[in-house]
Amino acid sequence: MTRILVIEDDAETAQEIAACLMASGFEPEHRADGPGGLDAALAEPFDAITLDRMLPGCDGLEVLKALRDAGLDVPVLMVSALSDVDDRVTGLRAGGDDYLVKPFAPTELVARLEVILRRRRHPATPEVVLKVADLELDLLKHEARRDGRRIDLLPMEFKLLEFMMRNAGQTLSRRMIFESVWEYYFDPGTNLIDVHVGRLRRKIDVGDVQPLFRTERGVGYTFRAL
Amino acid sequence: MRFRELLRTSTFRLSVLYGLVFTVGAIALLGLVYLQSAVYLTRRVDRILAAEAASLAAAPPAQLSRRIDEAISLGDARNNLIGLFAPGPAHIAGNLLRLPPTLQPDGPPIEIPPSPTFAASARLIARKLPDGDVLAVGRDVNQLREMRTIIASALLGSGLVIILVGIACGVALSLGPLRRLQALRAACEDIAAGDLTRRMPVSGRDDELDMFAGTVNHMMGEVERLLVEVKASTDTIAHDLRTPLTRARAQLHRLRQTPADAGEVARVIAELDTVLERFRAIMRISELETRERRAGFSRVGLAGVLSEIVELYEPLAEAGGVKLSRLGDGDAVVEADAKLLFEAVSNLVDNAIKFCGEGGEVSLRLAGDGAHPQIVVQDNGPGIPAVEKSAVLQRFYRGERDRATPGSGLGLSIASAILRLHRFELELRDANPGLAAVVTCRVSR
Numbered sequence: 001m002t003r004i005l006v007i008e009d010d011a012e013t014a015q016e017i018a019a020c021l022m023a024s025g026f027e028p029e030h031r032a033d034g035p036g037g038l039d040a041a042l043a044e045p046f047d048a049i050t051l052d053r054m055l056p057g058c059d060g061l062e063v064l065k066a067l068r069d070a071g072l073d074v075p076v077l078m079v080s081a082l083s084d085v086d087d088r089v090t091g092l093r094a095g096g097d098d099y100l101v102k103p104f105a106p107t108e109l110v111a112r113l114e115v116i117l118r119r120r121r122h123p124a125t126p127e128v129v130l131k132v133a134d135l136e137l138d139l140l141k142h143e144a145r146r147d148g149r150r151i152d153l154l155p156m157e158f159k160l161l162e163f164m165m166r167n168a169g170q171t172l173s174r175r176m177i178f179e180s181v182w183e184y185y186f187d188p189g190t191n192l193i194d195v196h197v198g199r200l201r202r203k204i205d206v207g208d209v210q211p212l213f214r215t216e217r218g219v220g221y222t223f224r225a226l
Numbered sequence: 227m228r229f230r231e232l233l234r235t236s237t238f239r240l241s242v243l244y245g246l247v248f249t250v251g252a253i254a255l256l257g258l259v260y261l262q263s264a265v266y267l268t269r270r271v272d273r274i275l276a277a278e279a280a281s282l283a284a285a286p287p288a289q290l291s292r293r294i295d296e297a298i299s300l301g302d303a304r305n306n307l308i309g310l311f312a313p314g315p316a317h318i319a320g321n322l323l324r325l326p327p328t329l330q331p332d333g334p335p336i337e338i339p340p341s342p343t344f345a346a347s348a349r350l351i352a353r354k355l356p357d358g359d360v361l362a363v364g365r366d367v368n369q370l371r372e373m374r375t376i377i378a379s380a381l382l383g384s385g386l387v388i389i390l391v392g393i394a395c396g397v398a399l400s401l402g403p404l405r406r407l408q409a410l411r412a413a414c415e416d417i418a419a420g421d422l423t424r425r426m427p428v429s430g431r432d433d434e435l436d437m438f439a440g441t442v443n444h445m446m447g448e449v450e451r452l453l454v455e456v457k458a459s460t461d462t463i464a465h466d467l468r469t470p471l472t473r474a475r476a477q478l479h480r481l482r483q484t485p486a487d488a489g490e491v492a493r494v495i496a497e498l499d500t501v502l503e504r505f506r507a508i509m510r511i512s513e514l515e516t517r518e519r520r521a522g523f524s525r526v527g528l529a530g531v532l533s534e535i536v537e538l539y540e541p542l543a544e545a546g547g548v549k550l551s552r553l554g555d556g557d558a559v560v561e562a563d564a565k566l567l568f569e570a571v572s573n574l575v576d577n578a579i580k581f582c583g584e585g586g587e588v589s590l591r592l593a594g595d596g597a598h599p600q601i602v603v604q605d606n607g608p609g610i611p612a613v614e615k616s617a618v619l620q621r622f623y624r625g626e627r628d629r630a631t632p633g634s635g636l637g638l639s640i641a642s643a644i645l646r647l648h649r650f651e652l653e654l655r656d657a658n659p660g661l662a663a664v665v666t667c668r669v670s671r
Binding site (some may be wrong): 081082083084085086087101102103153156182184185186187188189192193195196197199 | 509
């Protein structure tokens with residue numbers, strides 16, 4: 001069972017996160033303040049931590065620094081109401097693995113947690129060819145082939161496909177896609193990412209094949225795992 | 227007005243200092259004049275004395291006494307002082323009856339005070355004659371002395387007058403500025419007490435105090451404007467959030483009375499999502515406004531930004547039946563935060579695509595000149611009513627047309643905040659038909 005420590009001062013939000021984590025097969029543990037969260041993280045092993053940036057009487061960054069100083073490299077997802085790029089950079093520099101801006105859908109939090117957990121368990125290997133089902137992406141030749149048939153991709157489509165294949169089996173929110181592929185951190189609106197994924201999808205899932213893209217209602221997309 | 231306060235004013239101190247400097251200067255000047263003239267006159271006397279002594283000494287010893295008497299009577303008797311002394315010294319001839327003991331033959335000149343036989347001070351030299359007698363020749367130097375006295379008293383008197391005048395001027399000059407400063411202080415106190423419409427008095431003399439008062443007044447104008455703006459945006463936010471919150475409340479109220487219907491619940495959630503999204507945008511704007519200017523700025527090529535935006539939005543435009551194109555070529559480099567500039571222009575493009583509707587056209591191009599490159603986002607949609615044009619760029623303003631569309635509706639406000647951070651200008655122009663959003667950049671030197 002994957003154990004997640006949720007450090008969040010708002011009881012209602014914490015409850016919702018916990019419910020969502022449980023529904024996704026995680027085992028959540030909740031602490032409402034910085035010192036309590038830090039003690040719990042140091043006392044028991046957790047697979048990941050979600051850490052609110054603004055806790056009563058304490059900056060989440062301090063908790064994160066204390067964790068890292070104690071030698072714990074457990075993946076941490078920072079959650080914050082501060083959305084500026086500078087705040088994101090400070091959060092990541094302090095040792096956070098990802099940065100989620102409030103307000104967020106709990107499903108988005110779960111999606112991000114899964115991605116950072118997977119990244120920890122299977123660090124990106126310097127692969128030359130990515131393979132998912134009968135789809136192959138040659139990173140050196142910049143070529144995509146499905147069932148041997150060559151697919152023409154624009155540079156951005158190639159980047160998008162690479163990201164989705166590397167995170168095959170994970171639910172990816174629109175924002176996660178926008179942040180990772182385009183490296184912008186503002187709100188792109190719902191449709192923008194949809195049309196990009198839609199275009200790519202029409203090139204990949206052509207004709208009578210096993211569809212690789214799956215739309216996750218209200219969240220984003222999953223690229224089918226093997 | 228207290229005297230001590232007056233003494234502390236900088237005008238007073240400066241006037242006194244100026245008086246002192248002037249006094250020192252005057253003393254130096256007069257001293258120089260005195261020294262030059264005294265030295266000149268003394269030398270002249272010395273030359274005359276030497277010449278006279280030489281001419282007398284050249285006379286045959288037998289005629290000397292007569293020549294001395296002639297010399298005395300030739301000049302003014304009060305002017306010339308001559309004496310011939312035998313070793314001893316014993317007076318032989320002339321109106322100098324006694325050889326002063328300090329007078330050395332062939333030595334330096336000396337000065338002697340007035341005596342019963344010679345009513346003025348005199349300067350004397352002595353020559354030893356070949357036969358052993360001593361010839362003393364002198365002249366009245368009272369004039370010289372008087373001149374010295376006059377100059378010395380002039381020095382003293384003028385110094386005193388300058389100092390007194392300096393102090394008086396200091397007081398007089400300080401009174402005015404001090405009075406004005408007190409008026410400025412009174413205005414400041416009024417402002418601090420909450421009267422934000424109060425302004426510093428300006429004399430119209432364009433001096434440094436006016437300059438200062440002008441700066442403060444400008445600042446107060448900004449403060450007042452900002453406060454009005456904050457008030458307006460608070461009102462806008464309140465109005466904007468009240469609508470979806472009221473709707474959500476009504477829906478929840480209905481849900482309590484009727485059995486839960488999944489569609490109804492989804493609508494409430496959607497309503498609240500709108501509120502949250504709007505809050506997120508509001509926070510983003512206030513973050514942008516408090517951000518430290520120029521942190522993270524670098525040189526950004528505008529052509530690259532435009533191409534990337536076209537690439538990002540082209541699929542969205544196509545899906546909405548809008549033709550998005552990049553017109554013209556050329557490039558310009560500006561100092562900017564590349565990510566923020568991208569976000570701002572993205573918002574403009576997003577808006578243009580959203581509002582020009584199916585069959586519309588949106589174009590991006592660079593215009594302007596080298597010093598002020600412009601990014602123009604033009605659509606052929608319905609445009610914005612003239613009355614709303616300036617309002618849409620204000621903080622947190624949502625145009626009427628935004629109310630029907632999803633999203634925070636604050637895209638333009640965010641773009642506007644980003645551009646303000648850059649000190650770039652955003653202007654909405656009529657493109658007949660449609661709207662042109664023009665971003666005028668500055669190129670830093």
